[in-house]
Amino acid sequence: MPISGKQLIAGKWLEGRSGTFNGVNPATGEDLEPQFTCADEFQVAEAVSAASECFTAFANTTPQQRADFLNACADEIMALGDELLERVSAETGYPRGRAEGERGRTCGQLRLFADWIVDGEYLDARIDTAMPERQPLPRPDLRSFNQALGPVAVFGASNFPLAFSVAGGDTAAAFAAGCPVIVKGHNSHPGTSELVAQAIDKAVQKCGLPGGVFSLIMGAGKTVGAALVQAPGIKAVGFTGSTAGGTALFKLANERPEPIPVFAEMGSINPVVLLPEALKNSAESIAAGFVGSLTLGTGQFCVNPGLVLAVEGDGLEQFIAATGEALAKVGAGVMLNKNTRQGYQSGVAKLRDQAGVEQVAAGEAAGEDGGFTCQAGLLTVCAKDFLANRELQEEVFGPMSLVVKCRDRAELLQAIQSLQGQLTGTLQCSESELASYGDLVELLRQRVGRIVVNGFPTGVEVCHSMMHGGPFPAATDARFTSVGTMSIARFVRPICFQNYPQSLLPDALKDSNPLEIPRLVNGEKSRAAL
């Protein structure tokens, strides 16, 4: 089916009733065909009501049925073939390799979650058997497991048109949990969004699921997005994007008559700490790796290294010089859209205006030919000025980083202590100096979701142990991640059955353990039947 510009509402492709817009090719600034329609609030309500209606049916599918569905989504996304890759590139400016890589990541994620839910560990099934003879009171039979939370609203991110968008991590996690999903597609890649929605729609049909399991809504964030988060039928929100956007949704969700959890993965400047020995021994190779991480995807990653912290000295000067040389060879990258470029330019201008900030390196200047290109760069500031100015901790989304020069170790500690919550914290160090910087590591650990040693923060592996989140404002709740199998926990809640008849218990809790899942039986983990 060619891209229609329509909404997908519970299995039906419908014209939006609230205006139109076009995708834009960021490399040229030109409109892409076809035109897209915007949903109105009634269409949002329709999607939510369909999701609520089919919630129980979807929540009660077996893990295997949901796994089949997740795999079918991956199959159908692959079946879109070149059309999808071309549309991704046209809408984002990403080279085909990136589009292909991200497609692989997206489908791999769906398939990993499929395997994982069949394993059943995520259900956290627990059985405490009855003790009818216990004194002074008998213990009843108690059994609990994780059930789906309810319909989930997902907000696609601009910078991952596949992996954090329509069939991205949030959607995969919600489907895995058994929650219907309504995606508010990002206006920056509407064609990509529709193509992926077509694939999910096919998977829904192939698996015989109700249409309400998935809807794609396009439109203005402030009206459609707000209506979605405020709809009583929505029970959780997944969001990846700016701090302003995430905190606005968080506020809306908390102010509902029935507040609901929002997992918003938001801003981060991802500090990279360069310790003295590492700088002394390998300033140049660190600089090479750093520039690669800083300019990857034109710096449009939430784990982009926007801050470098080190004690001043020859090593740091060498790092800055090498970074400058490498940056000078970096072409003007294409940013995702006009707003992103504008945000980058004004963010950089604001940073440059702050007391003590100096620009020490730059890449190729941005072009003037209509495409949304931008110039990479490096800034420096002394720790004293950094400590005095919270604005230097504001994320500038794009390939710009700020080096904080500290007088000594004490000032370096102070600078780390001043940091807000972050997705990641990186240490470049020798093993022996890492051991001797325990105090610094502790400060960093309290402020981040992931610690990277002798690497760079970009490259967020989808696996069991990934933590992609962190203390506010990295995310709205540091106890959850939006990447990896742990992310399913955002969309489930435990329910307990007391003295429930065997034959009517959910399969996960039956004595016979028909799902063959691991369960905690009277405190011991086992896959055995009772």
Place this chain on the structure above:
Amino acid sequence: MPISGKQLIAGKWLEGRSGTFNGVNPATGEDLEPQFTCADEFQVAEAVSAASECFTAFANTTPQQRADFLNACADEIMALGDELLERVSAETGYPRGRAEGERGRTCGQLRLFADWIVDGEYLDARIDTAMPERQPLPRPDLRSFNQALGPVAVFGASNFPLAFSVAGGDTAAAFAAGCPVIVKGHNSHPGTSELVAQAIDKAVQKCGLPGGVFSLIMGAGKTVGAALVQAPGIKAVGFTGSTAGGTALFKLANERPEPIPVFAEMGSINPVVLLPEALKNSAESIAAGFVGSLTLGTGQFCVNPGLVLAVEGDGLEQFIAATGEALAKVGAGVMLNKNTRQGYQSGVAKLRDQAGVEQVAAGEAAGEDGGFTCQAGLLTVCAKDFLANRELQEEVFGPMSLVVKCRDRAELLQAIQSLQGQLTGTLQCSESELASYGDLVELLRQRVGRIVVNGFPTGVEVCHSMMHGGPFPAATDARFTSVGTMSIARFVRPICFQNYPQSLLPDALKDSNPLEIPRLVNGEKSRAAL
């Protein structure tokens, strides 16, 4: 040490600087000695700062060290002996048996958590080993586990002076996780609070922990409590109490510059659904059990059955009659304090004033002798009136329940569909009719944290599978529980280590698995070393 009336701030007993108050014996309405002092905001800040300072040290203790501490707390509480039991009874009106039972529950909880954290499952340790040869990109070594969230503020509940107060479930869970705790003691049982704080203080010293690990603050909820939740050093809140109190703290916490998670376990009317066959076969024995549950602890349980739903008919009339007979023999129970009694009386008066509500049974009338006694009772209303009036769903804390008479099964379903979130939902039914009421059970499942079959909601077992929480307004986040070992999850967050040197990894993540805990290694659960 006799009860001093002082604050315990990080190991020091200090006079509060913001006024005084006395405990009150609810059986007589008379003041209890000694006088207690109230903390001011600076003392709150002092406690928070001490907690923040020792956070890393406490968070990095081994599970065994924290288990020893939890056990020491239990030992020291037991060592308080009769003085504690007497003070509990004097401050709450609870008979000695209840005080003793609750002490057992409290210490059992501490010891269960001690065993559980040493087992290590709660750490959710995960290891994904490096794949240096993987194409197109190598996979780094990634390892994650749950670390302590930060200092936790705990608000003691009035109705569980031990089990949900100073060393209650929230405190035990936070200590288990490695979080320092600051308790805002409930003014209704200040002497009990202080005695338990003395016990914890001794355990802190015995275990060589820093004093900042625990503080007890007494004072006015609106100033001291708000100051505590707003303190930047506090990273999570545990609360058990009213919907008004819980939502106020939730709001404060969300409006902080850095929002923090609040787990507030709040109101619930705990619907009990009586299905026709059960009513037909055992209306009288159900009534007996129901009255026992309704009047237990003078109805002062968050799981008190405040609502009964059934289809009208002979069976229901028989149930109401039998309940009335049993209630007539129920003495006027002593409520916890003046406010609780006042809230109960005005709540009952308001309920009685609602359209269609009739009082059909009552216990002994409340006395006029200065003690805070109250009269149990039963009200009825037809489903039509119930469905038209949300105020009939407001919790009235105490031994009063409302029977909703439904015309037929459809109206019963409608009434259940109209319910807000609840801690529990109870079904009295035969097994065969439970099977035939699948639609009703699904509606209930979506609205509660725990389903009880042929029992009553009171009696919340402390075990692995207990879920004590539920959709709002039962709790502020349906994904967590405040009872049982799952409750520790409220106070931990995952942290991920990427390419971290073996020797410096936390013990939970070292190849050699020195803690011998279960870990998810490349997707397989195992206690083996790598």
